[in-house]
Amino acid sequence: MLSSLALVLECRVSKWPLSYLGLPLGGNPKTIGFWDPVVERISRRLDGWKKAYLSLGGRITLIQSCLSHIPSYFLSLFKIPVSIASKIEKMQRDFLWSGAGEGKIDHLIRWEVVSRPREMGGLGFGKTSMRNSALLGKWLWRFPRERSGLWHKVIASIYGTHPNGWDANMVVRWSHRCPWKAIAQVFQEFSPFVRLVVGNGERIRFWEDLWWGNQTLCSQFADLYRVISVKNLTVSNVFDNSLPLFWNFNFRRNLTDSEIDLLQRLMSSLHSVLLSPSSSDSRAWSLSSSGLFSVKSFFYALSKDSNPLMFLPAKFLWSSKVPSKVKALAWLVAHGKVNTNDKLQLRRPYKALCPQWCILCKGNGESIDHLFLRCPVTIGLWHRLFNLVGVIWVPPRSIEDMLVISFKGLGNLLRGKTLWQIACLTLIWMVWQERNNRIFEDKGRTEEMVWDLIRFYSSLWASCTEAFRGVPLSILQLNWIGVCVSRV
Template sequence: MDKNIPISSILGSPRPFSWNFNFRRNLTDSEIEDLECLMHSLDCMNLSTSALDARSWSLLSSGLFTVKSFFTTLSQMPDSSPFFPTKFVWKSQVPFKVKAFVWLVAHKKLNTNDLLQLRRPHKALSPDICKLCMEQGESADHLFLHCSVTLGLWHRLFQLAKMDWVPPKSILDMMFINYKGFGKSKRGVILWQNASIALIWVVWRERNVRIFEDKARNSGNLWDSIHFLASFWAFCSAAYLLQELAGIIKLSAYSSFSLFECRKIITGSKSPDPGSEEYIGLDDNKYIGDLLAEFKAAKDRSKGEILHCKLIFKKKLFRESDESVADPMFVQLSYVQLQHDYILGNYPVGRDDAAQLSALQILIEIGFIGCPESCTDWTSLLERFLPRQIAITRAKRDWESDILSRYHLMEHLTKDDARQQFLRILRTLPYGNSVFFSVRKIDDPIGLLPGRIILGINKRGVHFFRPVPKEYLHSAELRDIMQFGSSNTAVFFKMRVAGVLHIFQFETKQGEEICVALQTHINDVMLRRYSKARSAASGSMNGDSSSNVKPPSVEVYEKRVQDLSKALEESQKNAIRVSSLDY
């Protein structure tokens, strides 16, 4: 039947209506039942042969279809149980094409013999039995679950996990059941998902090889393939690669580190500007093979341009708890990242701090030497460890003498001590220990921000920098940020500037990383306040145990802090009002 013909052409006589359907083939029994249900639902509809055909979506007053309205209606149905194993399929750490294949298996859309017979009812398949067991008809549930060959593979998997098992009714039920085959840990769940998906994938490939190539493997070879694929996929995901890298460099505290991808197009002979690069955090379930394929496809699409693709291992954010971590590799990597940001100019400092930081970096690089100016790399070290925008504020000879004098005073410092001192100086800055994001302005209600901006986020709030030339512009403390959120291409902040709420929007692909970093610092602040309140309450309880005065609760403490903050704001407003009157 032509899908584009109008309804009036197949509508017969007036009520009771008759429908003149002209199907291209005979309907199966199940399709006849569906047609009867359709005709029954059409009986209660009011149709007019004089009106033009038009599409209308009854779930919205506008008559326009939206996915949101459809999903909301489905979720509010009485039987709103999960109808698809989302976590098993899309959250698994396997290649994307394998995820798409498992999606077809779950929806029973593969070209198994039973579906092929339905699509061509006038042709008989010969033979129509399962090519693995050669005993029963082939369907998705039989091929991937009830076939004697497949069932033997499933039994072997459950024996490896030391679990008793009763096969469910369908392969979809198998995906829904939350088996704890290799433990409840994240690593165990991932391994079980990979092993189950590898089994389904290997069975399908074996079925195709037996049909089209007339070759067959025994159960032992199939099990070896399942074992290899499950292990290979697991160790090629971003989460496992992160663990392997941490193990290679002997980094024990790696929870604040992550993998990032970076792509940048370079036109002509222009070198890339490191300060404008965007680092997109990789999801833990990202398959590294898919990422490399995306890099290759992106390079193939870039005509006449140079595409730089990088995979970066670095910290997601700096937290206040990092100061108590004594792992030497953790300190080393924190120093490297902060040094990188400092040399890019993301930490504007004064001349004294710049000279001290340069001397510390030289000490870390070459150690202490009695006459460092005789070193062949002395000039290059001065240029390398001094940010460009700070270096131009002073004569080169003055910088050299200042840094050299400070270097001679560090005779008793070790390289580790110099690293700690370097980190300590940057930590004390208002924007110290920030993670930086390159964004573009979308909406600036004040009209003072440039088109391109560098955002720095730390435990104090959000900081705004001009990228070229590097310049500090403004800071918004955490208490001034009322709301924030992100999409795939943008991030917004609703924050207070000079006592007035404004909404700022910026274009970026790192919106999720920005919001996660900001929310993490807010949670740390709230946790620290709560701990202080609890300790103050317990201290007053111990000190006044002989009296009948009850210690204030946490809620009372928080209310007092809020009242004091409001009183402080009112006094500041009154002071500004008085000063403006005097002026």
């Protein structure tokens, strides 16, 4: 009969699971095989042969493109198993730190740090599980806003509605082959960022919902809440605009002196609340100025909760208009994780040069702060840069401090800030290039030649930015200060 029906309808016979709109329909997302298409596509995108043709900045860009497109479609609906998330992150981790050479790979920075947002010292990859939770949170936001939608009606009929009247029931004891059980598990992380906005007060529970302050009123005034006879009251049930002195709390006994003081505090704090009979109650997302949910803001909040420390050089590094390979090097330098001789002596003693020798100055020990800040050759380049802009400069304690201190060498205008960032990062990049050329190719340039290259690349990259549109490269290269102070 099945074959006959397929012949009549002119379609083919298939079986579960099948692919529908690019997603497996009827499959079990808890199984490993369910996620094979995602893993295979990422594996093809991050093929090992590509590492030989990409800089660190290029590998970072490719990983970010994989994160943005390949797994997001699946992650926006299904809960990813821990083993699959770990496998995807391992592929990304190995590709990030792989180079053109063979042998054991040094992972210079822990993946826990790499996956953090850029403002916190990472590359913004994020943990796959956090990205998954942020994408699933969108369904929790959409549920009360699309009450007329078929999908809303299906979920509400299967799982029921939460006592707050906004969300679906979060206590899900069965799945019905539906991903909502996994979505419901995100509610605990999602709910702290949702604020209820009072309109007519008919849908907001006075005591149990978060609509005033940073805590629910039942938490702020727990002693009063204990003696309320009817607890599930809405805001409109408790007070009315037409009778501002009438408060319908319905206490089940007379209040003590301390409870009366609490009641006075509560009434005083709510004296400015006004209902709007013409508008209905609504929900707002506290993490955005518009009040609308965004996956990015939720993902950032989850990442921030796991690591609240800020990375001070982040703004200087990632807002600069230099190529990605230069930003990537500066990021490693700021973390103190570049493979200088002292680091190699710890990781690969048999590969390291003498840790007490710097190939640029032929003396001292090659550490990150020495190579990029205190080496006589490097500090000569820094002095040239500061002398060019007429700034008296005292070397800071470390290269990280150098990237944090706000020098206004080229003024406060957009052009000056843009070119100063580019020049500083270009100097770091050229010092690293010169160091590697002398070690691996036995080729060296004079300090004058390196400085000329710094000025050339800085001018070239700056001329490609919006701030210097219309400024010829030849003019910019000859007169940094004149071009930066000019508003034309």
